[in-house]
Amino acid sequence: MASFPRSARWLCLIALIPALGACSDRWGWYVVNPTTSSGWTNLTFLMSGLWYTILLSVTAIAISIVLGLLVALPGLSKNPFLRALNRIYVEIVRAPPILVLILWVYYGLPQAADIEISVFWAGVFALALSDSAFEAEIYRAGIQSIDKGQYEAAQTISLGYVDTMRYVILPQAIRRILPAMGNQFVYMLKMSSLVSVIGMQELTRKANELVTAEYRPLEVYSILVLEYLVLILVVSALVRWFERRLTEGEAR
Amino acid sequence: MPRTDTAPIISLSGVSKLFGTFKALDQVSLDVREGERVVVCGPSGSGKSTLIRCVNRLEKHDAGEISLDGVVLGNTRASAKVIADTVGMVFQQFNLFPHLTVLNNLTLGPVRSRGMTEAEAETLAMKYLERVKIPEQAHKFPRQLSGGQQQRVAIARALCMEPRVMLFDEPTSALDPEMINEVLDVMAELASSGMTMICVTHEMGFARRVADTMVFMDKGQIVETAPPEIFFTNPESARCQDFLQKILPH
Numbered sequence: 313m314a315s316f317p318r319s320a321r322w323l324c325l326i327a328l329i330p331a332l333g334a335c336s337d338r339w340g341w342y343v344v345n346p347t348t349s350s351g352w353t354n355l356t357f358l359m360s361g362l363w364y365t366i367l368l369s370v371t372a373i374a375i376s377i378v379l380g381l382l383v384a385l386p387g388l389s390k391n392p393f394l395r396a397l398n399r400i401y402v403e404i405v406r407a408p409p410i411l412v413l414i415l416w417v418y419y420g421l422p423q424a425a426d427i428e429i430s431v432f433w434a435g436v437f438a439l440a441l442s443d444s445a446f447e448a449e450i451y452r453a454g455i456q457s458i459d460k461g462q463y464e465a466a467q468t469i470s471l472g473y474v475d476t477m478r479y480v481i482l483p484q485a486i487r488r489i490l491p492a493m494g495n496q497f498v499y500m501l502k503m504s505s506l507v508s509v510i511g512m513q514e515l516t517r518k519a520n521e522l523v524t525a526e527y528r529p530l531e532v533y534s535i536l537v538l539e540y541l542v543l544i545l546v547v548s549a550l551v552r553w554f555e556r557r558l559t560e561g562e563a564r
Numbered sequence: 565m566p567r568t569d570t571a572p573i574i575s576l577s578g579v580s581k582l583f584g585t586f587k588a589l590d591q592v593s594l595d596v597r598e599g600e601r602v603v604v605c606g607p608s609g610s611g612k613s614t615l616i617r618c619v620n621r622l623e624k625h626d627a628g629e630i631s632l633d634g635v636v637l638g639n640t641r642a643s644a645k646v647i648a649d650t651v652g653m654v655f656q657q658f659n660l661f662p663h664l665t666v667l668n669n670l671t672l673g674p675v676r677s678r679g680m681t682e683a684e685a686e687t688l689a690m691k692y693l694e695r696v697k698i699p700e701q702a703h704k705f706p707r708q709l710s711g712g713q714q715q716r717v718a719i720a721r722a723l724c725m726e727p728r729v730m731l732f733d734e735p736t737s738a739l740d741p742e743m744i745n746e747v748l749d750v751m752a753e754l755a756s757s758g759m760t761m762i763c764v765t766h767e768m769g770f771a772r773r774v775a776d777t778m779v780f781m782d783k784g785q786i787v788e789t790a791p792p793e794i795f796f797t798n799p800e801s802a803r804c805q806d807f808l809q810k811i812l813p814h
């Protein structure tokens with residue numbers, strides 16, 4: 313992994329900034345000083361949101377990857393009605409800001425549909441819904457980039473629509489759109505912070521709560537920035553590793 | 565030699581195909597009997613590809629009638645079935661599946677649409693890879709092979725569906741000259757085994773060797789149909805004479 317040491321060096325550099333700041337009396341690093349017991353408690357409190365941030369984003373992206381495909385396929389149909397359905401879905405779903413979708417799903421939907429929805433699932437649903445429109449567009453571009461000869465070859469060996477998609481078109485399309493999907497995943501990790509507004513106990517919410525308790529926004533939010541930074545660097549490296557693994561076979 | 569006493573396996577009568585207002589096929593009629601080898605030639609844009617693509621409904625004709633093994637082609641289940649059971653095709657651009665190994669390119673059809681087990685399909689695939697003389701490439705990916713080898717894989721892939729008719733659309737036009745013969749040899753071997761074939765090609769040496777019937781097309785029409793002895797020595801139409809003049813070595 314050639315990129316890891318370089319990102320690690322950058323991380324050290326960035327970590328230096330607050331360290332320098334520690335010399336100034338504007339900073340009060342004691343709130344997150346791991347050598348004191350209260351500092352350590354605060355740090356673990358901040359990090360305890362990590363699991364929910366990951367779980368929320370991973371669940372949401374898993375759903376939106378499936379949903380996105382189901383939305384994309386009608387968009388590639390010859391049938392104008394199916395294509396219209398796809399357009400309407402994409403245009404409507406990607407229009408509202410994610411924050412608005414979260415509020416609507418959490419406060420609006422239970423009233424409209426007379427159901428109860430947990431903070432977690434409201435967050436997952438809002439994120440997945442919003443992302444599905446973007447995933448659908450990514451799929452569409454990926455599938456359209458596949459040569460028409462591939463469909464014809466599949467047809468001449470009598471593959472039906474589902475087999476053609478599953479064994480011929482999608483495996484090729486997905487290799488091509490993996491970088492774009494990786495980007496969406498990183499974007500989703502960031503947007504998951506918005507779910508803090510409905511009380512989801514993820515990274516951002518934890519930081520907000522600690523700020524309220526300690527009145528040290530500078531230090532706490534600096535840690536929060538670092539948390540997202542590390543998380544996203546790790547995820548990007550994982551995505552790149554996965555991409556390489558998937559393309560290894562045919563590129564050799 | 566093709567049998568002349570049976571009904572044709574492929575029959576086109578008055579077939580037309582429009583792209584927008586452009587007539588790519590204009591009232592084309594042609595009968596192909598079981599075992600017959602037809603070579604189609606003609607200038608670029610004359611409708612050769614369209615003609616053979618109508619036979620397996622990669623293009624849908626607009627007028628006239630095409631029947632395959634007695635079944636009239638159209639939007640019917642019987643039509644789809646007779647095409648699936650009867651016709652194989654080889655493309656100019658190979659159209660191999662780049663993400664699958666050679667072996668999996670060959671087994672995909674038999675497994676997914678013939679319901680074979682992986683093991684049965686692999687045996688079948690190896691048989692046809694032997695036949696096109698590249699069994700040792702089975703576990704490579706298409707892009708690791710030369711163009712000639714890729715086209716032979718494509719032929720083997722079509723043969724794995726055990727078709728009764730093979731359609732070739734300029735199978736050597738995308739190849740470097742030194743690779744043309746290895747593909748033509750495989751096709752000639754296939755012809756001598758009795759396969760019914762329609763080949764669009766400008767390889768006139770090959771045509772002389774294997775064709776039972778030569779077809780010359782121009783502007784969407786079949787201008788001349790003749791056995792090669794007559795076709796090459798004494799073609800009727802001026803357009804065909806003209807074309808042969810240009811294409812044959814003097």
Ligand SMILES: Nc1ncnc2c1ncn2[C@@H]1O[C@H](COP(=O)(O)OP(=O)(O)O)[C@@H](O)[C@H]1O
Binds near residue numbers: 588
């Ligand atoms: N999908 C298509 N859309 C529009 N025009 C087409 C299409 N396919 C073929 N044509 C036109 O039909 C004519 C015949 O094409 P084709 O059958 O490919 O000729 P050939 O194989 O003899 O070179 C050409 O003029 C070509 O431009």
Ligand SMILES: [Mg+2]
Binds near residue numbers: 612733
């Ligand atoms: Mg052509």
